[in-house]
Amino acid sequence: MRDLPPLKALRVFESCVRLRSFTKAASEMNVGQPAVSHQIQTLEKDIGLRLFDRNATVATPTPEGMAYYNRISVALEDISRATGALRQKARKPGLTLSTYPGIAMFWLMPRLSKLKQSEPDLAVRVTTAERDSDIPLNDVDCAILFGDGHWAGQTSHLLMPEVVVPVAAPSLACRLLDQPRSALLENGPLIHLEDRDQRWFSWQDWREARAPGSAIIDGGIEVTNHGIAIHETLMGHGIALGWKGVIDELLANGLLVTLDDEPLVSDRGYYLVGPAAFFNSRIGARLLAALTAGLTYHFKRQ
Numbered sequence: 001m002r003d004l005p006p007l008k009a010l011r012v013f014e015s016c017v018r019l020r021s022f023t024k025a026a027s028e029m030n031v032g033q034p035a036v037s038h039q040i041q042t043l044e045k046d047i048g049l050r051l052f053d054r055n056a057t058v059a060t061p062t063p064e065g066m067a068y069y070n071r072i073s074v075a076l077e078d079i080s081r082a083t084g085a086l087r088q089k090a091r092k093p094g095l096t097l098s099t100y101p102g103i104a105m106f107w108l109m110p111r112l113s114k115l116k117q118s119e120p121d122l123a124v125r126v127t128t129a130e131r132d133s134d135i136p137l138n139d140v141d142c143a144i145l146f147g148d149g150h151w152a153g154q155t156s157h158l159l160m161p162e163v164v165v166p167v168a169a170p171s172l173a174c175r176l177l178d179q180p181r182s183a184l185l186e187n188g189p190l191i192h193l194e195d196r197d198q199r200w201f202s203w204q205d206w207r208e209a210r211a212p213g214s215a216i217i218d219g220g221i222e223v224t225n226h227g228i229a230i231h232e233t234l235m236g237h238g239i240a241l242g243w244k245g246v247i248d249e250l251l252a253n254g255l256l257v258t259l260d261d262e263p264l265v266s267d268r269g270y271y272l273v274g275p276a277a278f279f280n281s282r283i284g285a286r287l288l289a290a291l292t293a294g295l296t297y298h299f300k301r302q
Contacts, residue, residue: 241264
């Protein structure tokens with residue numbers, strides 16, 4: 001055991017080789033790139049050999065580094081599977097699903113009733129977090145996450161593509177429906193979503209696509225997640241970019257009104273993410289069926 005290198009450095013090394021990028025490895029592990037470089041240097045010092053070509057524009061392993069990766073990646077995968085099996089065994093019977101607050105509140109909870117109808121004795125636990133780094137995929141059965149559908153070592157199923165439209169409560173919408181797009185942007189009041197990673201569509205994106213001549217974007221208010229944005233919109237406090245799928249029932253019941261019928265569409269979306277073994281289980285298959293029942297979103301990217 002004394003011959004083992006630092007295990008954290010091994011995890012970073014495996015990620016860098018697999019992704020061929022220190023930057024992507026840092027993003028996957030939710031750390032800064034300097035921290036990744038430090039771990040690689042630590043591992044190289046421990047081994048006594050260079051593991052990456054420092055002159056390359058991508059993370060290109062040296063021949064020694066590639067040979068090392070081929071040996072340790074198998075071992076790390078075995079450790080991951082063995083640990084996952086024990087964690088699954090240690091969990092109390094039931095289903096644990098993690099996602100973002102807004103998705104849980106306005107989309108997930110109503111659909112879980114379908115699962116409970118087919119599995120009345122199943123204990124379901126839903127946890128929420130605003131950032132992906134706070135959603136522990138190894139400690140839950142599955143999660144609903146936003147992205148491009150690719151998560152290392154996980155299987156994903158699309159639930160909703162990113163399709164957004166500006167919406168407001170009826171009391172506010174009646175004063176805004178006849179206004180041009182530029183007026184909506186300039187006068188608001190707009191509800192902005194805090195998004196440090198710039199993953200979701202923003203009002204800046206909507207301006208570029210729908211009102212490129214607008215010079216001003218109302219500062220409005222900024223909130224930390226979609227759930228708060230929808231709540232503030234329902235209260236009549238402003239205009240938000242609402243997700244088709246999430247807000248469909250609110251639109252159908254007249255609680256929200258669409259201010260522009262032309263949506264913004266991307267290749268991203270919300271996915272149900274988990275191990276392949278989970279989706280092959282009875283509970284996993286029934287959960288997926290419950291969450292995808294009746295979903296018919298077909299949009300071309302704008």
